[in-house]
Amino acid sequence: MTDLRSEPASAQAHEIILRFEDGVEKRITVAAGEYVLDAALRQEIALVHQCRSGSCSTCVAQMMDGDLRMDPSRAHSLIPAEIVQGRRLLCSTLAHADSSVRLDYPSDLLEEAGPKLFSATVEDAAMVSDTVVRLVLKAPRGIDFAYHSGQYVRVKVPGTDQWRSYSMASLPRDLPKLEFLIRLILGGAMSEYLTARCEPGDEIEVEGPLGAFILRESPAPHVFVAGGTGVAPIISMLDSIRRRSGVKPPMLLSFGCASDSQFFYRDEVELRAAWMPQLRLRLSADRVEDPASGLVQGNPVQVLTPEDAADPDTVAYLCGPPPMIEAARRRLNELGVDPEHIYAEQFVAS
């Protein structure tokens, strides 16, 4: 390890080893002052990323050894605990020594389905609660579009130049159908479109698939934590598990909404539990107005118990707003879940 105090940051090029989940290793050279992600792309190695500005967390990686630091001149979305654990956002990471990082997706993830830009058609838009719309799009025939359960696409709000990101709630096998759950936000561009203008047959620009939040194979217990419309990619994952071969793992879905009156998709998640005896549900709401609702008071992280993560090999999938993800990571760490077995996708309502 070099003495960091005496050496100016990134004064020279370093070699970085990228270790993918499937065991494949790739080596890149990162020039002085160059971000790791930029270096990889320059050397034609596809890495999962989106915003390239330190915000979206899509390009997160785990430092295994060496010295990689987040660019101090740039704001980013990692919390200090994650930095200490060695988490790095490669789009904003500088190399201070030869290093290696582990990426929690297979090396061929992007090769098999690079993002595509296409125009889809609105098939249906339905209010599933007072605040959530289920939007069903139909992709055009003949496009080379595939994805993994858990991934998302960007969608251009019709009549605007604004883009939004939504995870698919449907399965790849349901293509050309794409199903999304969209929370309505007062004054939001997509919300305005969905409530006031949307009609079947409308054309919508779509780009994707994006994201590395994908289901892994593991026989260990699975804990899914979903806040609000964060349940969308989790539904897709549960349906994937139901259909894939092999023995199903024990599963817990902790799903919460702001209040019982805003709780949505209860029938849908209860169906999954009816179809899979391995799946337990814990449904919660921050505000329970009607005790007969049967919802647990609290958020989907608070209601987790030590028994839920009793198996040290437990894997966890989190999807919800950033504070929920942070709280869930902390709580699961406390309960003994290996941070490397926690996969997350955060979203910001807009």
Add this chain to the structure above:
Amino acid sequence: MGVGARKVAAKAVSPHREYEPYLEAKWGLKNHWYPAAFTHEVPDKLVKGVMIAGHEIALRRGKGGKVYALADRCAHRGVRISKKSMCLTDEHLTCWYHGFTYGLEDGVLKTILASPDDAQIGKTRIRTYPTHEKNGMIWVFVGDEDFKPVPPLTSDLPMRVPKEYDPNPVAFILDDNTFVRGIHRTGDSNWRLAVENGFDPGHVLIHYDNVFIAATDRKLALGWQPKSPEAVEVIDLPEGPKGIMNRYDPHLNLYNYINENAVTGMKVYGKQEYYVRTSMWVPGVLLVEHWPVTNWAQYEFYVPIDDTHHEYWEIIVGHCNSEEDRKEAEFKYTNFFEPLGLLEFNNRDLFAREAMQDFYEKMDGWNQEQLCKLDAVVVGWRKLAARFNRGIQAPPPGADRKD
């Protein structure tokens, strides 16, 4: 729909969705045990080919008579190995075409008769299936090769009837000292229609004028109508069988026995009150207790072959503790149970399920059917199968039909 997202009813789930996986199971449930052949159908030196849930399977005896099951498609040119038996050793399965010879234990290519130094040897293989043989029946665990651990056969059979369900329990098909005989034949309907016919409490009408019923003067109702939810019991044994039982037990009095119909004047003529109990078990196994006569049992298996055919297995099971018992059982089986029961009586069932096939296959029957008060147990079965299957079999790659 107007402009903007439409409002949907709070309860948006249709009843069909509660058993959606069952509706997907056109080709059967995978990762379950199914009967594949009778012991006598797989003699030494024969390769017996069967198809279960789209899986083409070759059965062959090896060392010590043990039955092995392997994929019935040669890796070389894809012919069915069972098309012509070529049995050279008791450790190998040899394809009759170019002599690709696979190990019975592991399916690995051990040699090629026509090309013994071939680079393929040791590298390629065909898949194998777990088997079990008992009481004259051969069972195969059909599904994903990587499904581990393979659950016990008993988890895919009706439960062994406990004393609290019947002070004189009928025999269990896998027990020693048990008489097990039967037939199997191919039915031209999807396996699910066969299951649903098998224990539907309204279907007894099709047996109304059957020679067996008339000859025994049995009082078989026009229909058995459940009076309350308790009439149907779901049985979920941990790590064990999952089933649904019609509690026809006389002392429970949970059914109305419909013996006449006022509008048409029709009525049943039999005088002998008679008690049976039926239950259906995942992946599609019927147990009829005390049938065809008291203290005997009839098991039925509706084994999916493809999406429009099932193999209908009808097995008579009884206690058999001595050579004398066996002789008597053979006599009754040969001269009564098989001709009058398995054939004469159950031909009506086969007729009924084949009659349903067109509607469900071609006319969207699963959505168009109009169920009635008799059908609670049918829907109960669908939910049970949707929940406790170990996987839904996808159509095989070669299936021409679009699913």
